[in-house]
Amino acid sequence: MPARKKKMLELTGSGDDGSTGLLGGGRAPKDDPRIEAYGTIDEASSAVGLAKSLSPHPRVRAICDELQRGLYSIGAELATNPASGTSFAHTKEEGVQRLDALIGELEEAVTMPEGFILPGATPASGALDLARAIARRAERRCVSLEREENGLVNPQVRRWLNRLSLLLFVLGRYEEQLAGSTAPPARSTPRR
Numbered sequence: 016m017p018a019r020k021k022k023m024l025e026l027t028g029s030g031d032d033g034s035t036g037l038l039g040g041g042r043a044p045k046d047d048p049r050i051e052a053y054g055t056i057d058e059a060s061s062a063v064g065l066a067k068s069l070s071p072h073p074r075v076r077a078i079c080d081e082l083q084r085g086l087y088s089i090g091a092e093l094a095t096n097p098a099s100g101t102s103f104a105h106t107k108e109e110g111v112q113r114l115d116a117l118i119g120e121l122e123e124a125v126t127m128p129e130g131f132i133l134p135g136a137t138p139a140s141g142a143l144d145l146a147r148a149i150a151r152r153a154e155r156r157c158v159s160l161e162r163e164e165n166g167l168v169n170p171q172v173r174r175w176l177n178r179l180s181l182l183l184f185v186l187g188r189y190e191e192q193l194a195g196s197t198a199p200p201a202r203s204t205p206r207r
Contacts, residue, residue: 040101052093060083066139067080069139071139089175125188127188128197143184154180
């Protein structure tokens with residue numbers, strides 16, 4: 016007889032007590048710094064996915080897909096119980112270098128704004144700027160986790176997230192340029 020599939024409610028019902036399972040075993044409160052960190056990674060991936068779905072440009076969509084895969088690996092790495100001995104140390108220096116290369120490639124192709132911008136010149140660039148802001152929060156959550164006992168073990172995660180936010184900013188401007196639009200500069204309106 017084939018194994019019975021668990022239904023989603025069976026899988027999530029154990030979290031009714033305010034805790035969640037970790038990869039490698041064990042549970043943690045849902046507001047634990049580790050859970051906050053990988054939950055924010057999930058938010059960033061969802062925002063990148065939104066940008067991917069909104070962009071008509073194959074290069075932007077391909078980069079978004081690559082970034083989501085990187086975020087998925089980081090999420091798994093952060094969701095692992097450090098006391099379990101299980102390792103998901105996927106984020107390496109090569110991953111940081113890959114983001115650096117993408118940043119350099121896009122900076123060659125786009126004219127960067129000289130000041131702050133108002134996000135939303137296109138739907139996809141607005142979603143990329145949302146993803147950038149969430150990635151910055153994820154980075155802050157990882158810095159907090161790093162301070163905790165048994166916190167962030169792999170410092171490449173923090174470095175990757177730092178590069179990710181810059182890449183998302185540049186990718187947003189690239190998306191706008193491909194669409195023939197630019198984000199307006201952020202200027203305060205005069206008081207009357």
